[in-house]
Amino acid sequence: MPTRGAERPTPETDTVTLTVINNALVNLCREMGTAMMRTSYSTIFNEGLDFSCVVFNRRGDLIGQAEFCPTMLGSAQYAMKWTIDELGYEAFEPGDVIVHNDPYRGQCHMPEHLIMRPVFYRDTLWGFVGNIAHVGEIGGMAPGSFAADGTEVYQEGLRLPPVKLMQRGEYVRDVWKVILTNHRTPKTTWGDYHAMIGSLSVAEARLRELLERYGPATLAEATDQLLDYSERFMRAEIRAIPDGVYEAEDCMEDDGVSDRPYFARLRLTVADDEVIGDWRASDPQARGPINATFVVTAAATYSGLLHVISNDIPLNSGCYRPIRLITKPGTLTNVRHPGPSVGGNTETHPRLQNIVLRALAQAIPDRVAAAEGATACNFLFGGVHPRSGEYYTNYHIEGSGWGGTATHDGGSVLCPENGNCRNAPVEVFESKYPFLTRSYRLRPDSGGPGRFRGGLASSRHLVVTAPEITVSALMDRTKTRAWGLLGGGEGMSAHILVKRRGESRFRRFSEAFGTISDSKFTRVTLREGDEVILASAGGGGYGPPGARPREQVLEDVREGFVSSEAARDAYGVEVDG
Amino acid sequence: MTGGRWVENDARWFEMRMLYCDLCGRVIPKHLWQLELDGVTRTFCDPACEALYRRYIQGAGAPAPTGHDRAQP
Numbered sequence: 270m271p272t273r274g275a276e277r278p279t280p281e282t283d284t285v286t287l288t289v290i291n292n293a294l295v296n297l298c299r300e301m302g303t304a305m306m307r308t309s310y311s312t313i314f315n316e317g318l319d320f321s322c323v324v325f326n327r328r329g330d331l332i333g334q335a336e337f338c339p340t341m342l343g344s345a346q347y348a349m350k351w352t353i354d355e356l357g358y359e360a361f362e363p364g365d366v367i368v369h370n371d372p373y374r375g376q377c378h379m380p381e382h383l384i385m386r387p388v389f390y391r392d393t394l395w396g397f398v399g400n401i402a403h404v405g406e407i408g409g410m411a412p413g414s415f416a417a418d419g420t421e422v423y424q425e426g427l428r429l430p431p432v433k434l435m436q437r438g439e440y441v442r443d444v445w446k447v448i449l450t451n452h453r454t455p456k457t458t459w460g461d462y463h464a465m466i467g468s469l470s471v472a473e474a475r476l477r478e479l480l481e482r483y484g485p486a487t488l489a490e491a492t493d494q495l496l497d498y499s500e501r502f503m504r505a506e507i508r509a510i511p512d513g514v515y516e517a518e519d520c521m522e523d524d525g526v527s528d529r530p531y532f533a534r535l536r537l538t539v540a541d542d543e544v545i546g547d548w549r550a551s552d553p554q555a556r557g558p559i560n561a562t563f564v565v566t567a568a569a570t571y572s573g574l575l576h577v578i579s580n581d582i583p584l585n586s587g588c589y590r591p592i593r594l595i596t597k598p599g600t601l602t603n604v605r606h607p608g609p610s611v612g613g614n615t616e617t618h619p620r621l622q623n624i625v626l627r628a629l630a631q632a633i634p635d636r637v638a639a640a641e642g643a644t645a646c647n648f649l650f651g652g653v654h655p656r657s658g659e660y661y662t663n664y665h666i667e668g669s670g671w672g673g674t675a676t677h678d679g680g681s682v683l684c685p686e687n688g689n690c691r692n693a694p695v696e697v698f699e700s701k702y703p704f705l706t707r708s709y710r711l712r713p714d715s716g717g718p719g720r721f722r723g724g725l726a727s728s729r730h731l732v733v734t735a736p737e738i739t740v741s742a743l744m745d746r747t748k749t750r751a752w753g754l755l756g757g758g759e760g761m762s763a764h765i766l767v768k769r770r771g772e773s774r775f776r777r778f779s780e781a782f783g784t785i786s787d788s789k790f791t792r793v794t795l796r797e798g799d800e801v802i803l804a805s806a807g808g809g810g811y812g813p814p815g816a817r818p819r820e821q822v823l824e825d826v827r828e829g830f831v832s833s834e835a836a837r838d839a840y841g842v843e844v845d846g
Numbered sequence: 847m848t849g850g851r852w853v854e855n856d857a858r859w860f861e862m863r864m865l866y867c868d869l870c871g872r873v874i875p876k877h878l879w880q881l882e883l884d885g886v887t888r889t890f891c892d893p894a895c896e897a898l899y900r901r902y903i904q905g906a907g908a909p910a911p912t913g914h915d916r917a918q919p
Contacts, residue, residue: 347872354875373864373873538902545902563872593898596871603871606864 282491287498290479290491291583294333297475298322301400301468302335308467310460311405312701313664316693320402321345322468324476325385327396329353330586332492339575340618340687341401343568344376346589348383349397351375352431361387361394364438366466368448369431370407372422372562373606378614379425380404380414380664384434384462386469390480395489398472400465404458405664406651408451410791412662413649414611417743417789418525420556421607427451434462453651454662492585499587504542506578507591510632514538517627519620519640521601522748524557525612525789530749531555531601533621537628546570546625547595548602557789558743560604561613561621567594569618572687573625577636612647612789615666616745619643619685623751630754635675639717640751642669642726642806643685644763649741655703655734663702667803668692670716670724670760672751673811679724681711681830682805703735712761712804713832717750718839719757719810720817725830726761726805733799741791742778746806748788757810758839763788770798814840850881850896869895869903 282290301322309315321337321344329350351374352367369375370382385399407414407426414426422428427448433441449455479488515537520530534550546566554560561569571589575582582588596603602621604610623640630637646669651662668682684690695706707730717723742765751760765788766775777787784790795801822842825831833844855876857863864873868888879890883904890896 351875354877373862375873375875545898547902563870594870594872595898595902598866598871 282487282494287491287495290483290488291333291495293475293479294324295335297324297472298333298335300475301398301472302337304468304471305400305402305464309464310457312693312697313403313405314461314464316697317666317690319688319690320400322472323399323401324472325349325397325399326489326492327394329397330496332396332495332585334584336689338687338689339572340377340565340568340614341381342571343564344381344383344401345399346567346586347375347564348401349385349399352385355431358394362437363387363389364435365433366435366469367431368429368434370429372610374430375564377562377565377568378611379422379428380407380611381614382429382465384465384469386473388473388476390477390485393485395480395485396476398469398476400468402461402465403664404461406452406454406457406662408453411649411741412453412651412739413664413741415647415649415664415741415743415791416558416609416611417741417791418785419558419609419611419791420526422609423607425558425609425611435466453660495583496585496587499583499585500590502582503578503588504591506582507539507544508542510539510629512539512541513632515628515631517624519624519627520749521559521617521620522745523786523789524555524559525743525786526555526557528785531559533601533617533624535624535628537625539632543591543593544574545593545595549595549597549600551597551600551602554599554601554604554608558609558612559601559617560608560610561602561617562610563594563596563603565610565614565618566596566602566621569621569687570594570625573622573629576626576638576686577629577633612743615645615647615688616743619687620745622687627752634755637754638674638679639672639719639723639754639757639809639811640760641671641679641686641724641808642746642751642760642763644669644744644746644806645685645688646763646765646803646805647743648765648803650702650738652735652738655736661702665698666690666692667727667729667805669763669805670726670751670808672754672808673717673719673721673723673757675811676721678722679716679808681716681725682727683724703733703738705732705734706730707732707800711830712807713829714835715761715807716830717753717758717760717808717810718814718835719753720812720814721757721810722817722825722830723751723753723757723760723808723810726763726807728802728804731801731803733795733797736797738795740793740795740801742788744788751806751809753809754811756813758814760807760809763806764802764804766802767795768800770796775800775802850879850890850893853878853880865889867891867895869899
């Protein structure tokens with residue numbers, strides 16, 4: 270055991286100590302997450318857990334993270350280093366807190382805010398702790414800040430380059446005033462920002478304890494060794510994938526501005542211990558907000574690879590060294606300024622990750638799942654709350670079905686794999702927002718048939734209970750379906766429908782309100798008694814449905830997951846009675 | 847030896863000048879790796895991007911695809 274504050278100038282830290290340090294860094298991040306969950310104001314933070322807690326070394330390398338949002342991997346990898354490069358080390362002082370959400374400075378999309386604090390040990394900068402979180406309302410053209418038919422980044426909310434929120438422990442009031450003036454729900458921003466800052470205080474205290482225990486040089490050396498270990502680990506895993514060039518593509522059904530699909534195309538080269546993800550053949554960037562920033566494409570590529578390797582790898586920047594990215598600015602997979610990108614992180618991101626898996630399925634089909642529903646079904650709304658008289662907004666997401674795998678059915682009603690968030694319980698939803706939830710259920714037959722069935726989608730039926738609510742949606746897979754693998758069938762499409770008070774049937778929003786897209790629209794006004802059905806997409810099936818054991822099909826019918834008709838037509842299983 | 851050199855994006859603090867890496871396409875924060883290649887000034891994130899550019903873009907290129915899986919829109 271090292272003595273308190275000891276320096277151990279040995280060239281190699283023993284593996285036990287490395288394991289202890291790695292676990293301490295992961296636990297530090299988990300503890301940040303608990304602080305966030307318990308102290309934040311917004312539903313998307315305290316119920317959705319739409320955030321990631323991370324720790325960096327002095328160079329800005331990610332040296333620890335916990336099990337939060339894979340979608341923020343790219344942000345963690347690039348936004349911290351951008352901040353160091355733009356501000357310079359001399360800018361950081363003890364007690365500082367910096368915020369940064371600019372997608373053209375290494376962030377994934379505008380709502381994702383990286384809030385970070387430099388950590389000093391005896392007046393010397395050792396590293397940084399950070400929290401990347403989806404702030405639910407940041408201004409812009411739509412309540413909830415998802416400008417689903419926006420055409421430039423300036424419509425998506427308040428864009429913040431790296432600026433200080435706190436300097437030497439004191440509020441930088443001018444910056445706070447600008448931010449709180451531009452967000453529709455400043456009280457929530459105030460609470461959520463402080464939850465993030467509080468989590469940084471927790472992390473700073475824990476990191477200082479580690480620095481006291483091991484000393485700054487030993488801890489730096491050990492974390493460098495962990496980075497190298499993860500790189501070696503990833504290279505060994507890549508080496509086990511057959512060398513080759515694997516191409517795959519998929520599309521976004523529309524961009525909210527025009528009614529046409531946009532394709533992302535990948536050429537994935539696996540050569541010895543390195544992977545090159547070449548996305549240059551993707552379509553030119555869309556006018557609407559489905560474009561991915563570079564860091565989104567990077568994160569999707571990283572997390573695609575992480576899906577097919579051992580989960581014993583310490584998650585840090587070392588994992589990503591063997592994965593190289595090639596993109597072309599001005600395309601769907603690397604938006605050029607001032608293109609919009611808010612949906613690129615929630616909708617295009619899972620599609621890109623699925624494309625990585627689709628390419629890898631040609632090499633290692635037994636380690637790849639069929640496609641997931643892959644839409645977060647972003648549903649945004651806001652207005653004046655009839656009970657409080659105050660303005661409110663909410664960013665709501667739905668779970669979709671995941672794809673079947675070589676050994677299991679796909680999970681049902683889960684946030685897209687890139688998000689790993691939770692959906693809000695009905696009780697919480699109803700207590701905070703003026704909607705009545707008439708039903709919330711699984712969608713029978715929504716999982717693609719297969720030896721291993723795709724996961725089921727959900728359907729939520731809402732009734733407006735306020736005089737007026739402004740709603741927006743940004744979702745996908747309403748015209749396309751999640752693909753199956755090795756003979757598995759496709760999952761069911763998603764939809765969002767509306768029934769105005771007094772009408773007899775549900776209609777698409779394009780029919781009821783003249784929106785260009787059925788799945789992407791903003792600022793539609795609903796009134797008391799209007800009803801909405803929000804249904805997510807099912808996952809693709811894996812393997813031929815005929816290979817699914819009859820008992821499992823019958824069990825699916827008994828559970829209500831599969832109808833008798835689908836059991837007969839898709840699986841060839843007749844159900845008596 | 848690459849002949850490259852580090853160059854600072856000299857945009858003033860109130861200007862926004864976005865410069866993209868000629869390999870990975872990332873916007874480069876402040877410090878650019880630049881060199882002349884085939885008579886053209888090329889900008890990269892760092893020497894590693896330059897090396898992959900030479901190997902993957904300028905070199906023989908990637909081999910023919912082993913497989914291709916197309917989407918049905």
